[in-house]
Amino acid sequence: MIDGKTCTGCEACISACPFNALSMKDQVAVVDEKCTFCGACVDVCPVSAITLEKDEKVGGVDTSAYKNVWVFIERERGKVANVSFELLGQGRNLADDLGCELCGMLLTDKDGSDGYIQEAISYGAQKVYVSESPLLKEYRTDPFASGAINLIRKYKPEIVLFGATTQGRDFAGTVATTLEAGLTADCTGLDIDPESKLLRQTRPAFGGNIMATILDYPQYRPQMATVRPKVFAMPARDGSRKGETIKEPLPMTEDQVRTRVLELLKGAEGVNLVDAEVIVSGGRGLGSGDNFKVLRELANALRAAIGASRAAVDAGWIPYEHQVGQTGRTVRPKIYIACGISGSIQHQAGMKTSDIIVAINKDPEAPIFKIATYGIVGDLFAVVPMLTEEFKKRLAR
Amino acid sequence: MKIVVCIKQVPETTEVKINPQTNTLMREGVASITNPFDEFALEEALLTKEKHGGEVHVLSMGPPQAIEVLKNALALGADKVYLLSDAAFAGADTLATAYTLAKTIEKIGGVDLVICGKQAIDGDTAQVGPGIATRLGIPQLTYVAKVREIDPAKKKIVVERMLENGREVVESSLPAVITVVKDINEPRLPSLLGIKKAAKATIPTWTAKEIGVDENRVGLKGSPTWVWKIFSPEARGGGEVLKGELTEVVPLLVNKLMDLKLIK
Numbered sequence: 001m002i003d004g005k006t007c008t009g010c011e012a013c014i015s016a017c018p019f020n021a022l023s024m025k026d027q028v029a030v031v032d033e034k035c036t037f038c039g040a041c042v043d044v045c046p047v048s049a050i051t052l053e054k055d056e057k058v059g060g061v062d063t064s065a066y067k068n069v070w071v072f073i074e075r076e077r078g079k080v081a082n083v084s085f086e087l088l089g090q091g092r093n094l095a096d097d098l099g100c101e102l103c104g105m106l107l108t109d110k111d112g113s114d115g116y117i118q119e120a121i122s123y124g125a126q127k128v129y130v131s132e133s134p135l136l137k138e139y140r141t142d143p144f145a146s147g148a149i150n151l152i153r154k155y156k157p158e159i160v161l162f163g164a165t166t167q168g169r170d171f172a173g174t175v176a177t178t179l180e181a182g183l184t185a186d187c188t189g190l191d192i193d194p195e196s197k198l199l200r201q202t203r204p205a206f207g208g209n210i211m212a213t214i215l216d217y218p219q220y221r222p223q224m225a226t227v228r229p230k231v232f233a234m235p236a237r238d239g240s241r242k243g244e245t246i247k248e249p250l251p252m253t254e255d256q257v258r259t260r261v262l263e264l265l266k267g268a269e270g271v272n273l274v275d276a277e278v279i280v281s282g283g284r285g286l287g288s289g290d291n292f293k294v295l296r297e298l299a300n301a302l303r304a305a306i307g308a309s310r311a312a313v314d315a316g317w318i319p320y321e322h323q324v325g326q327t328g329r330t331v332r333p334k335i336y337i338a339c340g341i342s343g344s345i346q347h348q349a350g351m352k353t354s355d356i357i358v359a360i361n362k363d364p365e366a367p368i369f370k371i372a373t374y375g376i377v378g379d380l381f382a383v384v385p386m387l388t389e390e391f392k393k394r395l396a397r
Numbered sequence: 398m399k400i401v402v403c404i405k406q407v408p409e410t411t412e413v414k415i416n417p418q419t420n421t422l423m424r425e426g427v428a429s430i431t432n433p434f435d436e437f438a439l440e441e442a443l444l445t446k447e448k449h450g451g452e453v454h455v456l457s458m459g460p461p462q463a464i465e466v467l468k469n470a471l472a473l474g475a476d477k478v479y480l481l482s483d484a485a486f487a488g489a490d491t492l493a494t495a496y497t498l499a500k501t502i503e504k505i506g507g508v509d510l511v512i513c514g515k516q517a518i519d520g521d522t523a524q525v526g527p528g529i530a531t532r533l534g535i536p537q538l539t540y541v542a543k544v545r546e547i548d549p550a551k552k553k554i555v556v557e558r559m560l561e562n563g564r565e566v567v568e569s570s571l572p573a574v575i576t577v578v579k580d581i582n583e584p585r586l587p588s589l590l591g592i593k594k595a596a597k598a599t600i601p602t603w604t605a606k607e608i609g610v611d612e613n614r615v616g617l618k619g620s621p622t623w624v625w626k627i628f629s630p631e632a633r634g635g636g637e638v639l640k641g642e643l644t645e646v647v648p649l650l651v652n653k654l655m656d657l658k659l660i661k
Contacts, residue, residue, distance in 0.1 A: 018627060021487075033460050033487035037617050038624050059613070059621065077562075141527075141537055166560045170539045173527030177495060182621030185491075185522035204630065206410040206519055213625045220621035258536040258573075262555065263566040272562045278660060302660055320542070320580035321559065326410075326518055327433050327579045334659040349410075352633055356657065358650065364638075373636040374653060376646055386647040394655055 004028045006049035013041035013050060059180055060219030069095040070157040070222075072148070073106040073120045073128070074167055080119045082234065082275070083163030087227055088123045089235030090190055091161060094199070097192040100158065104128040107147040107250075109137040121243035123235055128243060129155060133250035139167050140259055145174040146252040152179060154248065157222050159199050161190070164226035165274070176224050182216040183224040186330075188231045188353070189213075199223040207326050207349035229274055230332040273305050273322065279333045281307030281324060281351070282317075285340020285361065285380055289317035294381060295339055298388040301397055307331065307351075309341045325350035339380045343368025360384065398451030398549050400442045400510045401502050403529070404435035404470060406463040407519040415629045431466040434514025437577045440584040441544065442512050443474050449549050451509070452476040456501055458486060458494060464600040471595035472587035479505075483604040488617030491520075495528025496619060500610045501603065502533060509549065511574040515540060526576035536573045542580045547571075 009027040021034035022041060029041075029050075042050045069091045074081040088102065095102040104120035106113070110132055117128045131147035148171065152160060160175075162168035164186045176183035189202030193215070201214045201223075216223045273279060280299040282292055292306065299306050308322040324331055326346040336354035341347060343359070343366055351357070352371055359372035360383050369375045376383055391397075412427040442453045455470040457463045458481040467478040481501055489497065502508055511533070516523035523539070530537035542564060543557040552571040557564045559578050587595075605612055613619060639646040654660060 031484075031487075033482065033484050033616075035487045036624050037488040038627070059619065145531075166540055166558070169523050170527065170537070173491070173524040174531045174537070176524075177492060177528045177531035180492065180621070183491065183524055184622060185520075185524055200625070205521060205627075206408070206413040207521075208630060209410060209413050210415055210627055211630050212627045214622050215625045216622050217620075259538070259567050259569040261565055261567055265557070265564040265566065274561045320578070323579070335654065335657075356654070356659070357636075358654070369638060370635045371633045372638075374650055375636065375638040376643075376650060377638060377640075378643060382643060383647060386643060387651065390647055390651040391660075394651060395660070 001051050002029050002031060003049045003051075006047050008047055008049075010046060012044045012046060016040045016044040060217070061221050063219060063221050066156045066158045066221035068101045068103050068127075068155075068157050069098065069159045070103045070105050070129070070152075070161065071120075071125070072160070072162040072168060073104045073116060073125075074163050074165060075108060075116060078112060080116055081163055081165065081229075083165060083227070083229040084120070085123045085234055086229065086232040087161045087163065088120065088125060090227075090232040091159075092124045092235065094159060094190060094192055098158065098197060101126045103157065105148060105151055105160070106130045107136045107144050108132060109134050111137070117243075117245055118239075121241050122237050122239045124241070126243050128245050130245060130247045131250045132247060133252075135250060135252060135254055135257060138261055140257060140261065141171050141174060142257045142259065143250060143252050144171045145178070147250050148175045149178050150251050151248055152222060155246070160222045160224045162224070162226045164228045168226045172224060172226050179222070180220075181222055181224055182220050183226070184214045185226050187225045187227045190225065190227065199225070201225045207345065208352060228330070228332065273307055273324065273329050273331050276305035276331070276333050278302045278304035278335045278337070279307045279324070279331060279351075279354075280304045280337045280339065281309065281341060282312055282339050283309035283341030283347075284311040284315075286312060286317060289315075291381075292318055294384050298337070298384050298391070301388050301391045301395065304335075304337075305333075307336075309344075309347050338368050338372070339384055341368055342366045343371065398445060398449045398509045398547070399505075399507050400445060400451060400453050400512060401505060401508050402435070402439045402442045402453060402455045402470070402475070403498050403511065403513045403525070404439060404455055404457050404466055405432045405514075405517045405519075406430070406457060406459050406466045407432045407517055410518050415627065429462065429465065431469055432514055432517045432519075434516060434518070434577065434579065436514075436584040437579055437581050438512040438514045439470055439473060439475065440582045441575075441577055442510075443585070444582060445510065445544070445547060449547060454479070454505055454508075456481060456498060458482070458489075458497055461602070467600050468595040468598065469587065471598055472591035473585060474591065478600055480600050480602045481608065482602050483615075485605045485612055486616045488620060488623070489615060490620035490622045491522050491524035491528055492621055493615050493617075493619035495525050495532055496614050497608065497610060498525065499529045499532035501608050502529065504608055509552075509572050510547075510554070511572070513574065513576045515576045515578050523576070526574055530574035533572075533574070536569045538567060538569055538573060538575045541575045541577045544575070544581070
């Protein structure tokens, strides 16, 4: 709200607004719908003419009933997904800061359930809340959302974290919408605000050009977030840890599930770019689909996955599943080797948080060199085979 | 088939940066475009209409200038477009946005299929599609890379969803919400006739009142989350370009990478 009588028309707020939401009308500042209520204008207004009406909210819950940090324990081909362990690691820090317990939330059929529970405990969960049902054998939105909603409603966690995987990003939205809770997508940073004790959720926006820290309003619980894989370190495993298991039946029957999985199609080249520690990626410089074999040889030597730029995918040289970048996948390997990729901002949006970036390109001016840890200016068809041979020698492969 | 497509006008995000002096977003001269994933969503709707008949309705929530993306949708062949614009929508997070879009879809009525892009390239949340499905009480199919079959009579759809490690073929009842990835089709270009028609069209604007939303559930009031602060990511400095003969630099690079002990 801008008080038109107090406003002196100094325009200080206009240049301070990150979102161009303020303009001058009849010599006083007015705000339009681009406003995100970030408060930047409030801070700069010399006459305190601007106020935020943040407390006028009707939603929310009795927050004192909500405690503990929960991590969704995702299953992936008979194992717990690494991202769930990473979240238990960071969840431990959050729980310590809040002085509460760290818990797992497991949705599964009976098969292997005890093993998943023990793994969650070994990586730090003090309690594991479990819904066990044949309906939860394979991932489907309806039973997973139902199980999570039921557990959260009953046991009221303060924070619920999911891996930002296709599973987590699919049903976390359903859960949050049903609970009318806040959900922050694809976080790369999580910590507790020392004063308010709220969860600070930091995430990239605008293709990674900007970082934003998101807070939930104090009257909403649980605070939910999906978190990118490989952001937080794997915690130490301690198989001797003991924990408590709380089981609840799934409040759903098969006839209430509206989707059916008919078939699973194996991935192109059976690789998982999101999990890969090393990625060898090719772009326009490859010149043809056949030439990807040069990269495949290097990838085989390094046990790496194959990535591609949009140019290579659009040219039909390699399936879309391999595309890294804004309209493809976001990856975060330990080592990303970009071969014949110029490194457009769109490509960088999908890979620039890789630990080590290696660039091989003929053009010394290619933007990829600006973000590469190591670069070689040269013809990839000369460089890559030499690299393959050298690695094979060193790794005795 | 009555199909609704939700599209968003986004800044060409690659151009958006933070002014280090003022710590504000610099958007001057940054072009606004249709979110790329939404172009695939609209194309899929048009293809579905061509195959099964029906109509394509396109919604966009945003400031008045978002009519540009709706005009583009008209030029491409959308039957009806609606701009959802109201000061009450300001400050909406994904929960409030999904609520507003779902209420609009209910108002349109009789919708068989809702198609959204996987995510918008400015916020990158991928949360609005599932939010709409939940609000409407209909199933969702996210990350759809291919629509295999739609049977309007049996109210059934079969799609391929793109996962981390392959694809999953899923059948769902209709109505449903699908969110699509780039691989699903190749968007057409607008025809000259379409562009002319769109230029002349008046785009209806629906406000909170016209949609009939609960004003406590839209915009800031209906949002559990807010942006506390924005900042520039840590700059990734350019590294080392290894210079010299390949017979020297290749082993040097291999040494450096082996020393990291990351390759197993």
